[in-house]
Amino acid sequence: MLRFVVRRLMLLVPILLGLSILVFLWIRALPASPAVSLLGERATPESIAQIEEQYGLDEPIHVQYWSYLKTVAQGDLGTTIRSRRPVTDELRERFPATIELTFAALLFAVTLGIPLGFAAAKRYGTWVDHSSLVLSLLGISIPVFFLAILLKYIFAVELGLLPTVGRIDVLIDIEHPTNFYTIDALLAGDLAAFWDVIKHLILPAIALGSIPLAIIARITRASVLDVQNEDYVRTARAKGLAPRTVDARHIFRNALLPIMTIIGLQAGLLLSGAVLTETVFAFPGMGSWLVEAIRQRDYPILQGGILFVSLVFVLVNLIVDVSYALINPRIRVS
Amino acid sequence: MVVFRRIVILLAAALLVVGAAGCGGDDDDGDGGAEGESGGTLVFAGAADPVVLDGALVSDGESIRVITQIYETLINLKPGTTELAPGLATEWEVSPDAMTYTFALREGVKFHDGTDFNAEAVCFNFDRWYNFSGPLQSPSASYYYGAFFGGFAKNESEDLSDPLYKSCEARNPTTAVLTLTRPSASLLGALVQQAFSIASPQALEEFNADAGTLDEETGFRPTGTFGTEHPVGTGPFEFVSWTREDRLVLKRFEDYWGEKAKLDELIIRPIADNAARLQALQNDEIQGYDLVEPQDIPTIEGDENLKILDRPAFNVAYVGINQAKKPMDNLKVRQAVAYGLDRQAVVDNFYGGRGVVAKQMMPPEVEGYADSVTEYPYDPDRAKQLLQEAGLTLPVEIEFWYPSDVSRPYMPNPKNNFEAMAASLNKSGFKVVPKTAPWDPDYLGRVDEGNAGHLHLIGWTGDFADADNFIGTFFQDFSPQFGFRNPELFKLLDDAEIESDRQTRIDMYKQANELIMEQLPAVPYAHTKPALAFRQDVEGFVPSPTTNELFSTVTIGGGGE
């Protein structure tokens, strides 16, 4: 087992190195210089040249890459162009926001998706099955941003039930030691603030969770159908166990394996969706941060941010694979 | 199953906590009404977060909005106008050669940190700017200072010119004397800009306003905390806290020299999406926002809880023409463009009733606006005829650029303007090839480098009421954006800039405007009144033509609820 983990970890090195080169070269291939983004409406060719020199953008490319790699290795991701703050500072604020949102979205998807898929499988071929199928397909057929806009319009603007933008009401003032606002609110012992943070999470989480919900429901249905015909389930039934006990002890537990895998695999999907959801809800997370940075050619944010997101994503996949192997010994052999 | 049960329990627990919190939340709503005189809190949304709260180091509107509240300048604009009014200086005297300016300073003014405002503080600030070195000289940091004063004590780049500033002398605590190296006719007007905000010398030093390292990789890295955590000025609001991308909190400065701010607190928050700003206002998450889109105006006006405030038009939206691209060097072709643009239809349909068709490259309110210039009403046949006279075969293919995902005060929805203009040009003998790029930096970069095709959409909002700030900025020198050299126009604008006799100067600018509309280096199409939206119970906001409004006169909620 240990060897398996070590081998998987070793595989990370070339991926991360390749990724850093890819991101680095990509930025150099962009058509506009970041200098223009600094100067905005008032740029002149002279002032652009000056900024490029100042930022070391006029040096040979391998020199730039090498010094980039050196500073990254020291945990220094540079200073952003727009806000002139260390990238790591902004990362510390943005990343927890997206994690919180992603977690809320997954919670929504799991608590609804698993029962839905389970019900569909138990009533295979009936209207319950068909309508759950159509419902879940509808979930992956609606553009995330369109769903987000509709949800916001209906529940926030028309009904006024929930807030439209941000992570917390601006009139609520609590400390943010962790930048996970739910945790911060609980640490501050402020339940009103906690409730407010939750209210800000509901709509974005539903919009973001719709696709994972559909996928989880379908996987659940498929694996429950799978397990249902296994010999041990038949044996259990034959033994005369109550159907509910069979469902719980045998079918559900064994169907959980592929479900867990697919839940883990939602990380990247959620990050893609977060780009759009965060934009609609003005939610200050990684997604809106990176999109803004691409528009404004904020190189340091892009280099650091994409590298970090990818690292997290690769690590999540690693954890999924390892835990999968832990549960399912057959994998380890191959 | 264990996992499933655990999830259910967790969920139930979460719901319980949420429910309990929900109950607790309700009693927490009144905004601390216990204190005697409560002015409440106003939350206002801009489109982006400020960059840094140091007037000398920014040129973006969102930073300037906040800086306007915290700091003051020697000279103010009378609220809602572009007329000069006393600021930190109560009176000023200009020497006959226009090189020495003597300012009588306001007495009894304190900075937020308790130190005194006086002539030494004024000179400290001027000397600070003049002595900027290294990256602080770059236009990305001190654009406005560089643009007006030309250069610094020790210029570190060939692009900078000789400094206009010579010295500042604190003759006595209430008299500061500014000496220039050459005459300037527009110094007083320029001094209203937030770039020339007077900051507390003690805070500037204590919090290392100018400190920073020059990082090989990422350039200037500020290490001081003046502009991010300790901005100290004399304005009606003082800084409380700033959570990036979330909120910037200001509170009333109790020792303000003039009429104190009515609000207890002013919170500025960034909401990038236009529709999101409107929705947040409807939902009362914010009580005001800037950059209202035209199609939302009827919605806001139709909502009894909301209202629209218009700023005076102090901008110009125009179609830039790049004469370096053939056949735009031919005057007849440029005239054909002017006749082929249905500017009236654009203004009627996409400016929410807040626009007028522009006839000159600057707004009528600015001195130097010509009494009459050549006009070009929409006339497709005339345009075709001109193209034929120019010896071209129809249709004439031209590249026309517009910026994507941006809203500017003078151009709320560039795409709409573009589509209508392209359609009318296509009816006038042209064949438009549409091109677009994200506004900043791609689009602006292309425009500045002269790479934005034959025609491009852009515009300008005035910084101060001087023709030099409009047509001087556009056409005083060769620029790749327009790609032409017209010695007559260049010289006229050069002379006008330094002319000290007011009437002569005005006449020169009128003449320049006539010449511009004859030569058509660009086709102006709209002056607009950029709109702001507020909740109905917000009172006392005075919209300014330069878009820099003070919130100290604003009240919320009237007397009762």
Added chain:
Amino acid sequence: MSVAQAEAREIQLEAPSGLWSEAWRRLRSNPGAIVGFVIVTVFLFAALFAPLIAPEDPRSGDLDRLGGVCCPGPSADYWFGVDQQGRDVFSRVVYGARFSLLIGIVSVAVGLSVGLVLGAAAGYLGGWVDSAIMRMCDIMLSIPGLLLAIGLVAILGQGIWQIMIAVGVTQIPIFARLLRGSILAARESDYVLAARSVGVRGRSILASHIMPNAMSPVIVQGTLALATAIIDVAGLGFLGLGPQDPATPEWGTMLTDTTRYLQSAPHLALIPGAAIVISVLGFNLIGDGMREALDPRFRGRA
């Protein structure tokens, strides 16, 4: 990971094998798939015969129709109303089907063709070629799909073709992995071993034995990828990376440009939005039906 990736994983987990005639029979008895076929047929019909169906040129309008108010809703003259440039929305929606079809086909063609070559090379050649290709796929997959596409568009420049290619590129590693996986599985299967033992040449084994059997998951994935591509292109359009010519009657662009009118003229956004959802649903229903039909586990059940 994108939806397409999740689905690719799912397909692999289910390891379908194909008896096409039986699959077809089961597909026909699946009500979801039938609805899907109906939707896609209408969609294809609109795309192919747009000039005959649409009453007006989708690109040119008349601002006078607005009368200064944006925008008149559905009426007898304009079934789906008039848009902010005075154009007939119905005509634009009909022509939009063409663009969506084009987007789906081009993106999937890019992803499929490159992915298939890479996947076949990796799966069949094995060794360092396999490792190199798979590491490359890993790197590409470690960047969230939408960000990768945005990054590519940033280099390629804005435009409808650029977006299609970018979305296609994000699908390359998915197809490559999928095909490699099924080739590896097929290579060890009895019929291939049998063919090899009687001396059939390697290339011919790949062409006539391995590929056909490895293709069925690819076909399912292709159908689903078509749906994903339409959604992803709309998403990129929403981020302001859509076609250069704003007059282009493309659903994603139409939806994006008009979300700002949601309060004053909701039909402008809702109609193209519904068009996207319905057509994507159609492709998803068919893809899902095919997957189920090809899945041995469901054999004999329906």
